[in-house]
Amino acid sequence: MCIIQSILLKQRNILIIFPNIEGEFFKIKCGHIWHFLQNLHM
Structure with missing residues (x-):
């Protein structure tokens, strides 16, 4: 998950x-x- 998040970031x-x-x-x-991205989606 961390690798995917780093690409998005x-x-x-x-x-x-x-x-x-x-x-x-x-x-x-x-x-x-x-957590920040989850809050954005919500």
């Missing part, structure tokens, strides 16, 4: 600067964005 120009350098940071970032 890059298309939306949302700040994802270090997706592969810090895995934990990316997971946390992806988690927040995932």
